[in-house]
Amino acid sequence: MKVLVAVKRVIDANVKVRVKADGTGVETQNVKMSMNPFCEIATEEAVRLKEAGKATEIVAVSLGNAQCAETIRTALAMGADRGIHVQTDVELQPLAVAKLLKAVVDKEQPGLVILGKQAIDDDANQTGQMLSALLGWPQATYASKLVINDNGTANVTREVDGGLETVEVKTPFVMTTDLRLNEPRYASLPNIMKAKKKPIDALTPEQLGVDPAPRLKTLKVTEPPKRQAGIKVGSVAELVDKLKNEAKVI
């Protein structure tokens, strides 16, 4: 079974994100970028499937500007076999990403597509679901455990409100990863060296027949308001009074 993993390049989790002075977005110039942590988990799961003999080939796909190739290299260093880079400088929104991924899936015909449940930059949590709908494939989101069965199905344990839910899906299917699915490995030095020699195919949205133009318009990006100083109350009665009459919450 071929596994396709989608990996997104985002601002590194340790960077303090700054809003651009003109309010059009966040500052990404000279900012450390990394693979989205949920996508690392997706890549790790694919590599584990391959090590367990369940997957035969891992294809890592990333969409975006030229530097996304570095993110694909990171996936290759973790153990993916080859990469596909859909190159575009257009701002990509979840629907465009889902459409582009569908076009790649149509070409590659994998048995499983693994994505992060969301990216830590826009927290949209939409792409996996949209992709599954466009493909007409089953989806298993927020996965914390994956078992591939021999009869063309898989059992996926999902993290849902109040507990865990296990669903059975038919392959091919789309899975999105949650935090507890696995702990991504450190890329080994020999694999970093090997990653250099693994192929990355470059494609464009035009070649895939997809128009990636944004459908949503960003009006304004601002910093969250600074936290205001609190006040001290003298007694419980005063607190109750303020909650009732000023805050109007009780």
Add this chain to the structure above:
Amino acid sequence: MPAYKAPLREIRFVLNELLEAEKLPELVPDFADATGDTVEAILEEAGKFCEEVLQPLNHPGDEEGCHFDNGTVTTPKGFREAYATFIEGGWTSLPCDPAYGGQGLPKLINFAVEEMICSANLSFGMYPGLSNGNYNAIHAHGSDEQKALYLPKLVDGSWTGTMCLTEPHCGTDLGLCKTRAEANPDGSYRLYGTKIFISAGEHDFTENIIHLVLARLPDAPAGIRGISLFVCPKFIPDADGKPGTRNPVVCGSIEKKMGIKASSTCVMNFDGAQAWLVGKPHKGMSAMFTMMNTARLAVGMQGLGIAEAAYQGAVTYARDRLQMRALTGAKFPEKPADPIIVHPDVRRMLLTMRSITEGCRALAYWIGYHLDLSQHHPDIEKRQESDDLVALMTPIVKAFLTDHGFHAANLGVQVYGGHGYIREWGMEQLVRDARITQIYEGTNGIQALDLVGRKLPTGTGRLARRFFHPVADYIEQTSEKPEMAEYVLPLAKAFAKLQQATAWIAQAGLANPNEAGAAATDYQRLFALTALGFMWCRMVEIALARKDDDRDGFYAAKVQSARFYMARILPETNSLFTILMAGSDSLMAMPAESF
């Protein structure tokens, strides 16, 4: 305890902007794979490993220390697993020969990785560090059979190595070595004797440990010319190369010591342990020096690593700690007090740490770069030039970087005040860990004698010219640039002092060796500070040229650090010069019994 962050921006600046290491693959065909993007990925991943795996073990490792029980040594909790992850990641193979499973990457890149390991956990770094020294010696002097047997295991880290030199009565003067080798009929030898201070002599990381041992053959001439080098495995490899019979080389005890407590420092008893000669009989010292020279540079990196860790810790605290108001009035009136970073004296400490640490990094990596050229440049003359420079600067890198590591760790404690003295904060550990680096692999006093007595006279000053000529050329070319005047003029002054001191030592030392001996340590420091001045000029030149594209203020900070170095650190060369020119009289006049 402050969290260490791998200083990748700083490392990149030195590698890519100062040394232009991205061009190494074109310059040296052996390094075709060491392209910029690969090096970047390696540094990122190594940094992550050091921050997330090695650093969290540093303080608990110091608290727990190693355990000894009847010949076996148990390392502190978590170390064994960390080592397993380390070799799984293939990190031991980085600078090694591809013929034995290595990645064949530049030693320069390994320097950067070593710096990060030493910042995160100096004790841990000892184990792979010793193995690498052992690997270098067998690679250079071992027979083909020995190389095939041991190198692949040392490269993949499944076996570790040691260097067994010191004995109870001989440290610096190895000519006094008593361990003896007796011949076996099959061409191997039996070793008898006791070695002490053997780092990584016994531990629980690997299934086998390969000792390299200095010992005397029965017919050996007395003194340093009668020492031979032997390889002595803990378990003698069987026909398949697997660990077989247990060899009678046994750990007698481990030392209780000031620092690097998670590194096992062993007494090793050789009770007829089977061993094999490495290289030629009686040529053990020169074989040992192959690994000693690289090891000395590696110890320099330990000093750098500690200095960086101390600086990071001190800055974090100086920003957080609220105490008193700025002398010129409150800077943060809304807070109960100002952070101590507003105070001139705290800034003096921070900038001293920072400007010397960054200068040390530039100097050490520059020498690392030439170490690679000396071994791999296609042009033999270039190889020789680089080799000369490395030989000259090795004692300086070892001594100055470790002196600075200790000094910076001390300043780190001072910035923390009382909390610096409390174990929980982790700053006093840096002082204790750093202290050994000024001693082992040749004390810093011995480094100074090596510089003055061995390196300066070589080829009537040939080695020295490899440094003096480029600096003189640089000063001449750069002194015309008005924006560089603030930096080049102090460099030129210090350089003139260094030249004058060099000439004086050559002359006075010839007439009276005690003059050279008395001047050596101050001269070594004068040399190092001047070399750092040279590195700072080159760095500030780059920073000035790029100051218009400086969103994160990186280049502006470089310029400010350079100004501090030139104004408040480099002038120490004046007092060093005065002191060393005072001669040996006041040192040697007092009779020993009057002390």
